[in-house]
Amino acid sequence: MRLKCPLCGDRDRREFYYYGAEDYLRRPGEGAALTAWDDYLHNRDNPAGVVKDLWYHEAGCAQWLVVTRNTVTHAVSGVDLVAERKP
Amino acid sequence: MRYSGLKVITEGLRGNTGWTPAWRDPAPKPAYDAIIIGGGGHGLSTAFYLAKNHGLTNIAVLEKSHIGSGNIGRNTTIVRANYFLPGNSEFYSHSLKLWEGMEAELNYNVMHSQRGQIVLCHSDGQRDALARRGNAMINQGDDAILLDREGVRELLPYLDFEQTRFPIYGGLLHPRGGSARHDAVAWGYARGADQRGVDLIQNCEVTGIDIENGVVTGVQTTRGAIRAKKVGIIVAGRSSQVAAMAGMRLPIESHVLQAFVTEGLKPVIHHVVSFGMGHFYISQSDKGGLVFGGDLDFYASYASRGNLPMVEHVMEAGMTLMPMIGRAKVLRSWGGIMDMTPDGSPIIDKTHIDGLFIDCGWNYGGFKAVPASGWCMAHLMATGESHEVARKFRLDRFATGHLLDEEGTGSQHNLH
Numbered sequence: 391m392r393l394k395c396p397l398c399g400d401r402d403r404r405e406f407y408y409y410g411a412e413d414y415l416r417r418p419g420e421g422a423a424l425t426a427w428d429d430y431l432h433n434r435d436n437p438a439g440v441v442k443d444l445w446y447h448e449a450g451c452a453q454w455l456v457v458t459r460n461t462v463t464h465a466v467s468g469v470d471l472v473a474e475r476k477p
Numbered sequence: 478m479r480y481s482g483l484k485v486i487t488e489g490l491r492g493n494t495g496w497t498p499a500w501r502d503p504a505p506k507p508a509y510d511a512i513i514i515g516g517g518g519h520g521l522s523t524a525f526y527l528a529k530n531h532g533l534t535n536i537a538v539l540e541k542s543h544i545g546s547g548n549i550g551r552n553t554t555i556v557r558a559n560y561f562l563p564g565n566s567e568f569y570s571h572s573l574k575l576w577e578g579m580e581a582e583l584n585y586n587v588m589h590s591q592r593g594q595i596v597l598c599h600s601d602g603q604r605d606a607l608a609r610r611g612n613a614m615i616n617q618g619d620d621a622i623l624l625d626r627e628g629v630r631e632l633l634p635y636l637d638f639e640q641t642r643f644p645i646y647g648g649l650l651h652p653r654g655g656s657a658r659h660d661a662v663a664w665g666y667a668r669g670a671d672q673r674g675v676d677l678i679q680n681c682e683v684t685g686i687d688i689e690n691g692v693v694t695g696v697q698t699t700r701g702a703i704r705a706k707k708v709g710i711i712v713a714g715r716s717s718q719v720a721a722m723a724g725m726r727l728p729i730e731s732h733v734l735q736a737f738v739t740e741g742l743k744p745v746i747h748h749v750v751s752f753g754m755g756h757f758y759i760s761q762s763d764k765g766g767l768v769f770g771g772d773l774d775f776y777a778s779y780a781s782r783g784n785l786p787m788v789e790h791v792m793e794a795g796m797t798l799m800p801m802i803g804r805a806k807v808l809r810s811w812g813g814i815m816d817m818t819p820d821g822s823p824i825i826d827k828t829h830i831d832g833l834f835i836d837c838g839w840n841y842g843g844f845k846a847v848p849a850s851g852w853c854m855a856h857l858m859a860t861g862e863s864h865e866v867a868r869k870f871r872l873d874r875f876a877t878g879h880l881l882d883e884e885g886t887g888s889q890h891n892l893h
Contacts, residue, residue: 402786403784403786408775408776408777408891409889410730410777410889428875431875432819432875434890438715438731438779461731461777461779461780462779463780464778
């Protein structure tokens with residue numbers, strides 16, 4: 391598998407560290423209920439199909455990326471910088 | 478039909494004309510007392526123990542493909558009870574005892590071979606950790622022997638003892654550990670359940686779970702609706718999808734784990750051997766093939782096939798540990814879908830829906846758990862109470878903080 395980093399271009403999968411589902415970007419606010427924290431840390435949709443997940447370009451530009459890909463075919467359809475995400 | 482050595486001989490003389498199918502192929506009835514979704518190892522053993530231990534025989538196992546077509550037919554067949562944490566330790570200890578009685582209980586040859594499992598250590602710290610683990614195993618009533626370097630050399634003379642990068646300091650021998658014939662475990666439980674009246678319904682995919690006022694009433698399938706007051710979800714790599722039918726979101730992320738087998742060789746590796754540095758473990762099947770594997774591919778996947786970096790890593794680890802296998806040709810590799818929980822331990826619990834139970838999250842340790850998982854899930858479904866050796870496998874332990882993090886790697890799905 392190769393990922394096309396927006397800054398570095400097409401790179402080998404081994405340059406990247408996988409962290410988990412994009413859910414990690416939706417951190418509950420201060421004083422959120424414990425169930426919200428449980429959901430944030432542990433529970434996942436985990437679909438067989440298209441997902442968005444968080445990768446870190448460890449051996450490249452050190453940017454966090456949101457990768458859109460298919461968990462059944464391993465096809466990658468998008469790689470975006472977390473830093474440029476609109477809230 | 479009862480199997481025996483005599484039966485094999487007489488059937489051989491009769492041209493093998495007297496064998497009958499090991500289980501029936503029934504059509505689904507409109508209603509059962511209980512339904513098991515998933516005809517894999519855990520589902521079949523649950524059905525077997527529901528019938529045998531609890532007298533519940535009006536039950537059906539629904540399998541979307543054929544019996545044993547999932548992870549029970551694609552694993553590396555290691556059976557061991559070398560866990561450390563209270564909660565895990567008693568469960569796997571119970572499981573190993575069930576393994577030891579399985580062939581007599583099922584009247585089926587599962588080729589269970591207690592050839593000994595050895596985990597190697599490569600530093601002082603690792604040796605201390607193994608000593609501590611061995612003590613926990615002995616306290617649990619299982620067996621463990623701490624080996625020094627020469628002790629390892631005696632058993633595994635073919636390891637590379639010269640290399641300096643990962644020097645072999647010793648290992649922990651678990652004599653009762655070993656392996657078994659994976660398909661036979663599914664077939665044995667299937668046959669045993671069928672003999673006790675359980676309907677094994679193949680090619681029957683569950684498409685919906687019927688719930689009324691918070692109580693489960695049955696399931697929708699590709700072969701029609703089936704009513705039941707109790708439903709157990711035991712579907713390994715598809716846990717999130719089936720649970721979603723009941724509106725549940727599980728603490729699970731699915732990952733692919735690869736395994737490999739070589740061409741058949743004469744006996745060379747007599748134990749199950751685990752490398753303590755690179756994640757690598759190996760044993761030799763009775764057919765002669767070297768069966769080995771390593772780590773997850775590390776990113777969520779349902780592809781049932783892996784990626785090349787992990788293939789390379791596993792081969793490197795194997796060559797580092799035992800260069801003698803370098804000339805063996807790999808016949809095939811495959812990937813299985815693992816339902817990874819954030820702490821690396823499984824779930825056997827009720828759900829918030831009355832009558833709906835779930836057994837999932839086996840990460841990549843499900844094979845050795847097949848008998849005890851079925852035993853405990855059957856106990857839970859029949860009595861409504863957790864079995865004493867599975868009482869910590871709670872679905873809500875992530876919310877309450879009662880994690881069972883055997884590896885101590887933290888609350889992230891792919892780190893276990």
